[in-house]
Amino acid sequence: MSSTEAARRPACGRIVVLNGAPRSGKTSLARAMQQSLDGIWIHLGTDVMMAAIPERLRPGIGLRPGGERPDLEPRLPRLYAALYDTLAAHSRQGFDVVTDLGHHDHYSRPLGILPACARRLAGLPAFLIGLRAPLAAILERRRAAGGPYLAPADGEPVPAPIALWQEAVHQPGLYDLELDTARLAPEAAAQAVGRLLAAPPAGPRAFERLAQL
Template structure:
């Protein structure tokens, strides 16, 4: 019987440093690590008509897209589970939130798709000041305030919504730790004796139909 591969779910706001951690995990961790995160989904899997798909930002700005979000997430998490059951390790970065025009309860739905698998949920935190600096470095890709202009609401909403309810197996702060140091903390977690608890706990939250 194939031993399930380990699963690391990174959750945080855009520009919090998740992608850099993913790269280190794929490069340095033993075994094969498959990236099945939000960028892969939005850029290479989701048709234009449904974009930004699971990358839809907090605020309820696109209720016309929201009916598809639970199904897109469920399909992706089922793929993560399938990879694990075949013995492949998976690292996936997301910006989970429930700040849509109505509550969709997506994180508990996703947690249930990984039942009985070695799946760890890691919160990737980064202070707003560092987020803004990183956004300004990529103005063509990311919204950012210019000069002394007020910080745009979508940026603030990400900071507020993405870490609710804040139940994690581990949290890292990328303003204080390099991607390598964050990855090392994650490695110690998944190689340690304690089983993951965050996703099992979240899986018991209120159920929503998919």
């Protein structure tokens, strides 16, 4: 690359990966970041991938913990790799990019997807943020939103997929920031993300640590 080309090359944009269970507020936070933080934030994630892949591969990277579809699992590492390569490509073009995911390794066998994805972001300004909400808040949001695996009636057991998400999605639990979205509105959470980006803590970031696993 010539010195002129290097001078024209934009600085790498920031990558923010929001990780949490369904209904933990990831999409709302991503939209709040687009609206309130400096930069041009491109929002990619599970919903984008779901819309892009053929129906026979769905739910793709949205596959729930518990080993429900072993037939789809062999494709998941490549789907995640493709998404993370897309995040990296946007960053290298100078765009900030936020993605909302539910990383877990509770498939019919371990796939090691998160550490492999971390290695694809080597050298880029990437941050992993954990979004948590108490089960009661998750159930209330499910009641409001509708869809499969609705919150149970009083006295009925919580469906296994909902309970599994709460635990599986936060393993191994290495984050640059954790947010309780039952206590923080999306706008306040976005400001917390902005403070992290403006003054990252010293030492290895979450993705750098995950890449060593």
